[in-house]
Amino acid sequence: MTTTLYTSDHEWLAIDGDVATVGITDYAQQQLGDVVFVELPKVGRALKKAEAAAVVESVKAASDVYAPISGEVLETNAELVAEPALVNSDAQGKAWFFKVKMADRSELGGLMDEAAYKAHTA
Amino acid sequence: MLAHDQDSLKRTPLYDLHVSLGGKMVPFAGYDMPVQYPAGVLKEHLHTRTKAGLFDVSHMGQLALRPKSGNVEDAARALERLVPQDIVAIAAGRQRYAQFTNDDGGILDDLMVANFGDHLFLVVNAACKAEDEAHLRASLSDACIIDTLADRALIALQGPKAEAALAKFCADAPAMKFMDAGPHEVAGIKCFVSRSGYTGEDGFEISVPSGDAERLAKMLLENPDVLPIGLGARDSLRLEAGLCLYGHDIDTTTTPVEAALEWSVQKSRRSGGARTGGFPGAAKILAHFDGGASRRRVGLRAEGRAPVREGALLFANDAAGEPIGQVTSGGFGPSLNAPVAMGYVPTNLSALGTKLFAEVRGQRLPLQVAAMPFVKNTYKR
Numbered sequence: 001m002t003t004t005l006y007t008s009d010h011e012w013l014a015i016d017g018d019v020a021t022v023g024i025t026d027y028a029q030q031q032l033g034d035v036v037f038v039e040l041p042k043v044g045r046a047l048k049k050a051e052a053a054a055v056v057e058s059v060k061a062a063s064d065v066y067a068p069i070s071g072e073v074l075e076t077n078a079e080l081v082a083e084p085a086l087v088n089s090d091a092q093g094k095a096w097f098f099k100v101k102m103a104d105r106s107e108l109g110g111l112m113d114e115a116a117y118k119a120h121t122a
Numbered sequence: 123m124l125a126h127d128q129d130s131l132k133r134t135p136l137y138d139l140h141v142s143l144g145g146k147m148v149p150f151a152g153y154d155m156p157v158q159y160p161a162g163v164l165k166e167h168l169h170t171r172t173k174a175g176l177f178d179v180s181h182m183g184q185l186a187l188r189p190k191s192g193n194v195e196d197a198a199r200a201l202e203r204l205v206p207q208d209i210v211a212i213a214a215g216r217q218r219y220a221q222f223t224n225d226d227g228g229i230l231d232d233l234m235v236a237n238f239g240d241h242l243f244l245v246v247n248a249a250c251k252a253e254d255e256a257h258l259r260a261s262l263s264d265a266c267i268i269d270t271l272a273d274r275a276l277i278a279l280q281g282p283k284a285e286a287a288l289a290k291f292c293a294d295a296p297a298m299k300f301m302d303a304g305p306h307e308v309a310g311i312k313c314f315v316s317r318s319g320y321t322g323e324d325g326f327e328i329s330v331p332s333g334d335a336e337r338l339a340k341m342l343l344e345n346p347d348v349l350p351i352g353l354g355a356r357d358s359l360r361l362e363a364g365l366c367l368y369g370h371d372i373d374t375t376t377t378p379v380e381a382a383l384e385w386s387v388q389k390s391r392r393s394g395g396a397r398t399g400g401f402p403g404a405a406k407i408l409a410h411f412d413g414g415a416s417r418r419r420v421g422l423r424a425e426g427r428a429p430v431r432e433g434a435l436l437f438a439n440d441a442a443g444e445p446i447g448q449v450t451s452g453g454f455g456p457s458l459n460a461p462v463a464m465g466y467v468p469t470n471l472s473a474l475g476t477k478l479f480a481e482v483r484g485q486r487l488p489l490q491v492a493a494m495p496f497v498k499n500t501y502k503r
């Protein structure tokens with residue numbers, strides 16, 4: 001069973017066992033505007049929580065996406081690299097960024113559930 | 123509810139209209155301006171290239187230089203003290219691009235100068251307008267009365283449908299050619315209309331009394347071909363058109379020759395011309411014309427998809443070595459569906475097709491020096 005958690009930096013994590021699928025929230029894509037480029041981490045990279053892991057660029061500006069959790073990158077979304085506008089059309093679905101094998105599940109403790117994230121962005 | 127100290131920001135006469143249209147307001151040059159509307163930068167950009175966009179550029183400075191003698195040529199001669207352009211040769215009803223230069227040959231601001239028959243009409247950048255006005259008063263008050271036209275808004279209407287959209291309210295519009303400028307009635311309102319802009323598209327800039335600005339903008343926006351366009355798309359449009367943004371691509375350290383603006387300096391002001399020199403920094407600028415400058419503003423196209431943005435350092439190769447230049451404007455060109463940039467490089471690396479590298483997030487991305495404009499302009503000559 002999958003649980004979705006959120007960071008205050010507007011990333012979502014879908015947790016399934018010890019694997020987290022990471023993307024940016026619909027709120028974040030609305031703030032960014034039309035996304036024209038994404039850069040994803042290399043498969044196999046060991047991410048440390050809070051380090052810059054990916055880049056998302058709109059026409060106007062580039063923004064870092066920070067690793068919401070530590071762990072090894074298992075897979076990245078090639079479809080998203082080919083079609084960055086998926087971030088705008090389906091931020092919390094098809095536009096996932098990468099999957100991480102979590103190194104320390106206790107890091108999930110500081111994340112928000114959907115209700116808390118909604119309150120955070122209200 | 124205000125998130126920042128918007129109280130200190132000035133508002134244009136179209137502020138309420140921007141808010142009612144859903145404009146996302148941001149501080150720009152001391153004004154609270156729409157960076158985009160709900161359509162978003164990408165759609166606004168593409169709409170301007172295929173239909174027509176309406177831009178509020180009322181934050182820009184509008185000035186009249188009125189000759190004390192009554193003869194507009196005297197105002198033109200006076201203005202030539204401050205710019206390297208031939209102002210005397212601007213015929214009545216015509217407009218020309220110019221730069222205020224400093225004693226080092228750098229650029230204080232860039233501007234448009236129109237001859238309205240009995241006076242000159244100037245449009246300058248918002249961020250520079252106070253300094254420009256002081257500069258004009260200090261240098262030209264012997265010959266001109268300098269009027270700041272603070273009670274006027276400025277609306278740009280740009281794109282292939284701009285002519286038809288304006289023609290509904292201004293019968294004179296279709297007959298105007300690129301860089302024609304003068305007083306015209308638009309919907310019965312006494313306006314100053316020029317056939318020019320900052321997008322690379324055919325279009326118009328309409329100076330309108332502040333009190334009539336919202337009414338005129340709403341009339342133009344009733345046309346389904348016309349959408350409001352924010353500053354975000356204005357920037358991507360001008361970048362694709364290869365047009366300089368003051369404070370980024372040109373500033374007090376760049377001469378017009380380094381900035382690849384030679385086309386804007388007429389022969390009469392160059393060495394051997396009838397009125398050679400006589401503008402600030404003439405010695406350096408003419409030396410650049412005669413002997414070349416060591417660096418040059420060029421267009422840059424990336425081989426990959428990653429936008430290369432302002433500030434990125436440029437290198438001659440992908441390994442070691444010192445930077446050879448820097449990107450001054452860059453981003454994603456929606457019409458090209460590719461990154462575009464401009465920047466300064468050594469003249470010996472400025473030839474079209476020269477391979478360079480830009481450092482982006484620690485990686486050197488391959489670029490090529492490319493011709494500008496990146497998107498063919500559609501001016502009505």
